[in-house]
């Protein structure tokens with residue numbers, strides 16, 4: 001297994017619709033293992049394949065954030081139903097240094113192929129798990145959490161983030 005580099009916004013791979021996975025090959029299984037390891041190492045509670053530079057419809061999620069405690073991997077996941085609305089704080093491994101409140105469905109039903117169980121599954125989720133699913137599936141559609149804000153807030157947060165990113169890059173260049 002390997003820890004993969006996490007792609008930072010505004011990389012193009014984070015802005016396009018990811019490709020459907022036709023078959024869960026050995027390479028896809030290896031990618032799932034590596035994505036899980038990368039998520040736990042970050043540490044994070046979810047990771048979508050575009051965040052490691054692979055434009056594929058694949059996510060790994062663990063609301064506990066603890067190694068392999070409640071690991072879920074889903075291939076070609078979709079939100080098929082949503083209910084209620086809830087506002088909660090989010091951040092993203094691809095958008096370091098930014099956290100803000102995002103409105104989401106309170107409960108969702110998610111459908112996808114479970115590569116561990118080797119079958120299609122439907123998962124009903126609420127609270128944190130529901131939020132993580134919506135955030136990660138957004139990544140597969142080229143959206144980040146800031147795209148869920150109103151226009152004014154979205155532009156403000158993106159501008160602030162890009163400035164912060166430039167400073168980070170300057171710092172890492174200086175230390176090279």
Ligand SMILES: [Zn+2]
Pocket residue numbers: 091092093094135139
């Ligand atoms: Zn994210």
